[in-house]
Amino acid sequence: MSSDRLSNKVRRLRFDNGELTQQQLADRVGVTRQTIIAIEAGKYAPSLPLAFKLARTFGVSIEEVFEYENER
Amino acid sequence: MTKLQKSAWFNLIAVSMCAIVGGVGFSLLSLLNAKGIHLIFIFFIVGSLTGLGICVFYRKKSPEAGFDERERMINKRAFGMAACALTIFLACICIIPFFVLGGQNVIKVYYLPLIFLGTLFAAQFVHSVAILVMCALEDDDEQ
Numbered sequence: 001m002s003s004d005r006l007s008n009k010v011r012r013l014r015f016d017n018g019e020l021t022q023q024q025l026a027d028r029v030g031v032t033r034q035t036i037i038a039i040e041a042g043k044y045a046p047s048l049p050l051a052f053k054l055a056r057t058f059g060v061s062i063e064e065v066f067e068y069e070n071e072r
Numbered sequence: 073m074t075k076l077q078k079s080a081w082f083n084l085i086a087v088s089m090c091a092i093v094g095g096v097g098f099s100l101l102s103l104l105n106a107k108g109i110h111l112i113f114i115f116f117i118v119g120s121l122t123g124l125g126i127c128v129f130y131r132k133k134s135p136e137a138g139f140d141e142r143e144r145m146i147n148k149r150a151f152g153m154a155a156c157a158l159t160i161f162l163a164c165i166c167i168i169p170f171f172v173l174g175g176q177n178v179i180k181v182y183y184l185p186l187i188f189l190g191t192l193f194a195a196q197f198v199h200s201v202a203i204l205v206m207c208a209l210e211d212d213d214e215q
Binding site: 030031032034035037038043044046047050 | 074075140141142143145207210211
């Protein structure tokens with residue numbers, strides 16, 4: 001049995017990029033603040049286009065925002 | 073409150089109001105059992121189905137317009153739950169009278185559209201409640 005987990009550094013990157021609020025980040029990538037909250041809490045895995053939008057907003061690569069962990 | 077939650081609250085209130093008003097009206101009409109009651113039923117049923125048809129076919133925007141991808145996912149999950157509720161409700165409403173009234177009894181045909189509308193109301197109610205519950209469960213981790 002394997003367990004997949006997608007961790008992310010969105011919260012840290014928000015603070016590293018001029019202390020962006022969740023609402024400001026949500027407006028920039030075109031989602032609701034609740035979606036940003038869910039992503040930060042690891043409750044929601046974003047689609048690939050949204051993951052790219054988040055990475056581009058922070059000016060980093062997608063791997064620097066998201067990390068895929070697969071435990072067997 | 074997001075657009076999805078607002079839409080779910082609106083649907084929930086609308087469905088609840090319709091169910092209460094319809095239920096009370098239906099019970100009163102059944103109790104009165106006046107002559108020509110079937111004409112009133114037919115009038116209400118045709119009116120309800122016409123309203124439903126207008127909502128479905130002449131809607132300018134998609135029901136998911138303005139929702140983001142997470143909200144669309146929640147909406148799809150809620151839709152799945154509503155489909156289950158619809159099946160269970162329909163099964164109950166069709167099977168229970170068979171055992172309660174017995175196989176030899178008959179029902180009037182104008183009950184069939186009422187059953188149809190009742191099933192839709194039940195599905196919409198479950199859909200709205202499921203959306204509100206899923207959103208509430210996710211909202212407990214705010215900044």
